[in-house]
Amino acid sequence: MLSKHLHWRYRFRKHLQRGLLYFILFAGAAIMILPFFWMITSSLKAADEITLRTIQWFPKIPQWENYKIAWEAAPFGTYFQNSFTIALAVTFIEVVFSSLAAYAFANFNFFGKNFLFILFLGTMMIPGEVMLIPNYITMVNFGWVDTYQALIIPWTVSVFSIFLLRQFFMSIPRDLFEAALLDGCSKFRYLLTVLLPLSKPALVTVMLFKFIGSWNSFLWVLILTNTPKMRTIPVGLTYFISDVGAYYNYLMAASTFAMAPILVLFLVLQKQFIQGIAHTGLKG
Template identity: 50%
Template structure:
């Protein structure tokens, strides 16, 4: 009994240390966002500002057209999330419930594409979008991210956990595959779909490299790309950069905290059967 208690205490200690290490960058970001410029780079580092500068947040917001960046980020997030959910639902149902020749081979090939680094695809994708005339338009920010192999895999595993007897009963009652999918499978897969939507929303909101490449005007830039405004030839305004970063990251932190139980449930149930 004592050995078990010591084991649990050691595990909890490791978890606490890990949590502190993960929180430190966020604490430093918030601390820096409230500092005066002369306190940002002093050594040894100063964790608590001598004079809290809430005005850094106001100055950061008006230092660049962040209202436009926010609108662009919201549009891209909503469109890409809805699009990915639709393609994921249809593909996952096909690979889990519809039997067709070469299903497993095709799915294995799709899974294999996950091993290809995203950086390798930047140039081919850019050339393709350039030929279509989509550079510096919403299409370039949305269309390439309307499907995700990982999301299809996750939802496919979840669909496998749903008893096949439901499908047989629905077909006896004359229910088509399409109606069964949207009336039965989708409501039952709510935890997995919420998980996919949250992961997609966070990824879309924080995307930097691709929006930087395919946008050239301020009217099309998203929030992460807008942070470049604080880095100039004369240096970087770290206090304003951290203030803007804090504002950008806050919505995703709130979203994750509110819906984290669905992420845990969705991932856990997706691993029941495969």
């Protein structure tokens, strides 16, 4: 009798704990999602619904033309094109340069290897703000202000990617490398046909990070572009904000389509993404 009573109490406590666990997690998730939800519903509201002083969760009639008005109020087509061009170019060149460098550090034995590796890693310690001003002056001297080169070339190498790829390359058995060389495979062909295909997860991680970083980058683009024809989405958005003022339904529509490509990319590749981040943490 007593044990049965205890058992009941134990089960009750277990259920209570689980209920509480779910409640906290879902409430937290709701808070995380709320700004996105509010952004989307606000973007579909009419002008008089934006200035209501009580919460209205959904618009009475979704105003889809807000998106059209916002899109046409600024050269967003150009901004998108610039963002895509720059992000794709940076990602592609970066993964090539980083793989080459990582290959040298992982598979070669050469003079000054440790020194160079530490020198490379050292740059991760220095905040980018220190380099911002001389780099800007370099761009001015090259006559690169307001060009694609200025927004692409300086970002085509990241020590973080080199480090990540090197770790991955080193986890692939060295016997494979030596066997391939014995069979008369050149070192470059080994990289191209064996190492890179085997390193797909690491390559995807590096590319995702780079693409998102480039898409969202702000300060560098802000100081190096003078005209709308070179601006990217984030910088174009800040100019749109100061032009539009308080029409928050249009501002929210613009915010929505500005983050849409990255959100879609993330939702499609979330597994690779989250695994990639988990790996970077484990190395730390």
